[in-house]
Amino acid sequence: MPLLSAITVLLLNAIMDRRSFLRTAGSAAGAAALLDAPIAPLQARQSSQADVAAIIKRTERNRDMVQSTLAPWGGSLDAHTTGHVYRRAGFGGTVAELKAAASLTPSALIDALLDDKWTLDANMPGPPSHAQTWMLLPPYQGTDLQRQIQQNIDDSNARYAIRRSWAVEMSRPSTMLREKMVYFWANHFVVEAQKVEYPHLLLPYLTYFRKHPWGNFKQMVKDVSVLPAMLYYLDGWYSKGRNPNENYARELMELFTLGVTDKDGNPNYTEDDIKAVALALTGYSIDFSTATVNGFPAIYTISDHDSSLKKPFSSLGAPIRSYGLSSSLHSVPDDIIDCLFQYRGDKLAYFICGKLYQYFVYHDISGATEQAIISQLATTFQNANWELKPVLQQLLKSEHFFDEANIGAAIKSPFEYMIGLARQFDIPLDEFQTGTLEMYGLSLLNQSLLDPPNVKGWPGYRSWVSTTTLPIRNKYLASALAMTGGTTGIPAWNGVTGYGENYTGILWSDADVLKWAAQFGEYKGDVHHFISQVATFLCAQPPASDFLTTYVFAPLSFPDYEWPTMPDADRVIKIRTILTAITTLPEFQIM
């Protein structure tokens, strides 16, 4: 086929696709239609024969043709693939970290990140700043208005302290996968700080996931079902006797374990199942009078538990029982959650593995991916008796994870973006700096940690970038950090923490910029080579060299032969300009 005809066919396909609105339930081809047609770039470039050839060449690597599987990747790590691991299984890495990690085998690198030692008490972070001022005091429950107001202010300050300290944890390299899993779970077993106002509930909630980032999922579901933050968020502590509150039971199945339907569009549960599970989970409350380092405890009161016979999943043959009649705190979830896993295990395995796949690899699960990847992971998950670690090992060590087609296939979330920016520029973050980042997230980027918009969590992926959020990223964060002309960093958010200290900016001194640049070998030699190396480090899919010449070098407006002899005072300005140009490219938004 002549090249131009091929382009025409592509365009026609794109146009035809636009008309085919209808996607049936369970067809993973649905969202794929959105992706099949990069109309704009193709049209813009079809005049140039050279470009057409390039497009055709790339098109041959059609995403539906991807043959990579879950087989262990046999390649060796380099800066490109190590960077991929650090971005996807963490929040980005420094030049030095990537260099060191590239000497490992892929398997060894993943195992080091998945090491259980990161879940031990000894490796738990210390409490957030000022935790001692609120963590051990029960909240004021009296009627004095002034004290009530003060309690609200104290709680608000403490919530911010928890968020800031979490962002600091994200920036630590050794425990980055643990924190990436906490980030995942907090968007899976969602609570909203807007409703769960008590820091005494929120901090233990985060700590739970830090201690069980890749543990046994069945145990997690049992534990989370009676985690005080969850009891509070989805009204479990209100649900008593024969007059239950369905909030938790519904989301338990819809969002936390099964999904509404399976991949073929069949319902995974019925309204009767929800009612049965809601009845089974009655009898819990929270003791707000006892504050401990573990927050407020959950209480189970057997007289508040509905003792009638319940028929969850009755069409599947689940036993008709009253579920959970012992007086132990865990008797109810142990009983009903076991039932859920026993009778809906296959659906559950598929749902959870699909969500992990989306998080670590690609948001759009095609039919081919369903068969080749998700179903295999689900089998691993079930065979491992709901242990998560084997699933993560299989996925993160696979040739599919390292497939070039999937490197750069995720759009950075605000915190992946902000923490990543600091990590890639090797700027350590403290709580006062992450306080500034938190305010950017909250006010302008659509993400305030622990406060997703609803029980489903942030929709994520493509929804992170919009005509509102992208300009903020570029103007206030990337450009600011690399900007010339007096400002040498992200300015402090205008405000103080609730404890009287100032949020601080994230500064990057000229000396640090030069030190950073010096990591790129002969960086004073050829400016084009330097730009290319920096772009390769910063971007998951670095632009081609002719692109960099046009869009990064040309705007510098100086003859490249001046670069080697340029005084450092001038060079640092040029370097910042280069970094601004690269970090504001679309290529920097993907990871």
Next chain:
Amino acid sequence: MKRRDFIKALPLGVAAVGVPFSLGGFAGRAFGRSPVLDSILNGSDGSDRVLVLINLAGGNDGLNTVIPFTDPVYAKARPTIGFGPASHATLSTTNLSTSIARQDLALNPAMAMRAGTTQSMFELFSTKKLAIVNNVGYPSPSLSHFRSTDIWNTASDSNVVLTTGWLGRYLEEAVDTNYPTDVKTGDDPLAITIGGAPSAAFQGTTFGMGIAVLDPSNYLTAGAPQAESTASTNAGAELAYVRGIYQQSDIYANQFTKYFTKGQTPKNTVNYPSTNIAQQLQRVAWCIAAGMKTKVYFVQLAGFDTHISQNATDPSVSGQAQLLMQLSQAIGAFQTDMENAGMADRVIGMTYSEFGRRVNENGSNGTDHGTSAPQFLFGTQINGEVYSSHPNLTDLDSNADLKWAVDFRQLYTSVLGDWFGVSPQMRKAILMDKTTSGEQFAFNIPVNGTSTVQSLIKTPAVRSVSSAPQPLDFVLNPNYPNPFTSSTTVSFALARTMPVKLEVYSERGERVAELANATLGRGTHEFVFGANGLANGTYICRLEAGDGVLVRQMTVVR
């Protein structure tokens, strides 16, 4: 593909772009005609009309919004959170039955609250600018927040998953171009979400048809994108998507600069409350008042998932009453602002919420997920009435939930057809209506307590949106006799089978009859129009068929 100037068309731009439109027997333009009639005859073609979508996220409890306060079943189902006899004095101030509704219904008293000297939702209703459509739902309802929200946003059947939004499909058809590639300098955004991410209702097939703007008066650009190819891989697809957002961001920068001065807060004619929803609507008002030609705006009020703390009467205690008060104040302020600014005839608003809630309250002073609920449309161009009956609280589905009477897509049909002038064929396509005769989702809902079926929109748009201008393939014959005393026969001929709507309007723009609303076959069709009870004067016969509209004048003389 050539872009049609849909968005830029002026109110009278119909002729300019050559869309088939005929004045039938009319000899030019008469003086002294009402603007409403003018609009029926000459178009509003829908091109300057604006829809503001207000999403009530979380599932608003319908039974405590439009309250069947005398229904003993209601009292029994809601012993704690219901409006019992003690609150009937309060409800008398928002009693709908004393005005228009023919049932014993009252609005939640929180909806009688207004901001400053603006209007409350109840006042909008009293002045016939608020339509209350009872019992809106859909078959096989989903009780999941997210699935049901998707169903409303995509206008799909309950068991069908669509990836495009209903307004995204409409806007795609309206611009008929590669969006945003072919957007020209001087174009305004087709749709705007006030916030961080565009509404799913605006999702088109290849791209979102709307943009997100937090503050229109301080629009920022992401920077100019580079026209580069992307690999046909997962990674390439995401890069292409990000490039598209850069492009969207960049192409509208000049427009926002044109309409707004950076650093200057635009002025409104009223003071808006400081609530989030009111601030969002204030920003919508900025855009409209500045002259932006954006068709659809999306704002959201969240928090309606009242499993707990739904105590009925006191906005300071009840989560729902607090939200309804905010809604009433925000909508009232916005509507007053539009009226003061002279924009009101161009703007309507519509609420939607993914579901209503269970009839019986739960044991936590709240309600669990349910099914159908009332929705609201407001504006000077809305026929303010109560539509449909209140749900029957004794005839419940197997899950003890309400049975719906109005499919939400019937509201969409009204908005698309009568407000935006989308042709029957096209709106059938947009709403995935695969029936071969008539419209599956035609708005045929009678006014509460009557058998009167009327449009939700006072003055339907006449311009039809179709893929390309083409010769009409139908004819509206002169009625006979004309003038007439008691009845006259209207006939028209169709060249092919097509959906047809034949209506008669008074000179003031009120619809007095709907003679036909069906898909009819090739050939001549006759309908008799009886003028019993009608005053002497001129009436307009309006035929909407296929992709066009024809009108003729008829005169009643006695």
